[in-house]
Every structure is written in structure tokens, then in C-alpha cells.
Amino acid sequence: MNRSSQHSRFVVGLTGGIGSGKTTVANLFSRQGIEIIDADEISRTLVKTGSPALEAIIKHFGSSITDAEGNLDRKQLRELVFADNAEKEWLENLLHPLVRQEIQRQVAASSSQYVIIVVPLLLESENYSDVDRILVIDVPEDVQLERIKKRDGSSETLARSMMDAQMKREGRLESADDVISNNSSMDSLEKQVKNLHHQYLQLSVR
Numbered sequence: 001m002n003r004s005s006q007h008s009r010f011v012v013g014l015t016g017g018i019g020s021g022k023t024t025v026a027n028l029f030s031r032q033g034i035e036i037i038d039a040d041e042i043s044r045t046l047v048k049t050g051s052p053a054l055e056a057i058i059k060h061f062g063s064s065i066t067d068a069e070g071n072l073d074r075k076q077l078r079e080l081v082f083a084d085n086a087e088k089e090w091l092e093n094l095l096h097p098l099v100r101q102e103i104q105r106q107v108a109a110s111s112s113q114y115v116i117i118v119v120p121l122l123l124e125s126e127n128y129s130d131v132d133r134i135l136v137i138d139v140p141e142d143v144q145l146e147r148i149k150k151r152d153g154s155s156e157t158l159a160r161s162m163m164d165a166q167m168k169r170e171g172r173l174e175s176a177d178d179v180i181s182n183n184s185s186m187d188s189l190e191k192q193v194k195n196l197h198h199q200y201l202q203l204s205v206r
């Protein structure tokens with residue numbers, strides 16, 4: 001499923017369900033000298049204290065959405081938006097255009113032979129034109145559920161709500177150009193990353 005992105009640089013969109021290990025895989029590509037652009041990190045920067053985006057969130061949800069220091073209470077926000085689709089849509093409409101704009105800026109400024117953008121909702125947003133390849137990090141759903149609960153301290157209900165808000169595993173795999181299975185050892189993960197790294201180096205020569 002080759003695409004032609006709007007960027008001159010070869011761009012790989014790395015995605016996967018919550019708790020699949022996207023950050024771990026991205027870090028392994030970074031060790032190969034590849035620049036990583038993380039949509040979640042950009043989103044966190046956009047809502048830092050005093051930012052226009054945070055002010056908009058406070059105006060919409062109320063001041064209780066921040067802690068005593070004025071920082072966004074991300075856990076509370078997550079619980080609110082995953083309990084109400086309308087609120088989730090409002091937040092996405094606020095942040096997604098800003099995140100996409102910053103991703104495009106960072107891609108244009110990048111210098112590695114290809115670039116990986118980590119976008120959890122890449123397939124849900126259908127921004128396929130921004131990437132040349134889609135790389136899906138795949139784990140069984142039961143493993144995914146346990147990782148979310150352990151990582152975030154989330155209840156099973158909230159963890160399942162977050163999983164349900166994303167594309168189903170089968171849909172992700174159908175949309176993928178490449179798949180990394182993250183249900184084994186770190187050695188296996190590193191081997192898969194190195195194999196794809198060499199493939200992307202070849203594809204990026206154009």
C-alpha cells in the first residue's frame with residue numbers, strides 16, 4: 001500500500017493500539033539514527049501551563065481540570081473524554097489540527113534518511129496522505145488490556161473504553177503496510193526493527 005506523502009522526505013507512520021509498545025519500538029528506530037516525531041509528545045507540549053490550548057480546555061471543562069499548580073490533570077481529562085464521545089470530539093477538534101501542523105514542521109526540518117511519526121490515531125484520522133508507509137505495532141487484545149491497566153493504573157472499564165475508541169485490531173492489520181509483533185522478547189523486537197530499518201533505507205532512496 002505505497003503512498004506518496006506531501007513531504008520530500010520518506011515518512012513512516014507508526015501506529016498501534018494503546019499499550020501496544022509504540023514508544024518502545026520508536027526508541028529502537030531512534031537507536032538506528034532515525035528521527036522520531038511523536039504526536040503525543042507534541043500534544044503534551046501544546047497543553048503546557050499558560051498555553052492557548054490549555055486555556056481553551058479550562059474554559060470548556062472548568063478550572064477543576066487542572067491541579068494545584070495549574071497543570072492539566074491528564075488522568076481526569078482522559079476519564080471525562082472517554083466517558084462522553086461529544087467531549088472527546090471537541091478535544092480532538094481543538095488539538096488535532098495543531099498537532100498535525102507541528103508534525104509537518106518537524107518533518108520539514110528533519111535530516112535523517114527517513115522519518116518516523118508516531119501517531120496513535122493515524123488510521124482513525126485517515127491522514128494517510130502524510131505518510132509513505134504505515135507500520136502497525138501489534139499485540140493480542142488481552143495483552144493490550146493488561147498493559148494499559150498496569151501502566152496507567154486504569155480500571156478495566158476505562159482501559160476497555162480507551163481500546164474501544166480506537167480501530168479494532170483486525171482493521172489496523174488490514175491497513176498496515178508493515179507489522180511488528182510485540183508479544184515476544186526484546187531480542188525479537190530488535191530484530192524486527194533492524195529488518196524494517198534496512199527496508200526503509202532502501203525505499204527512501206528516490
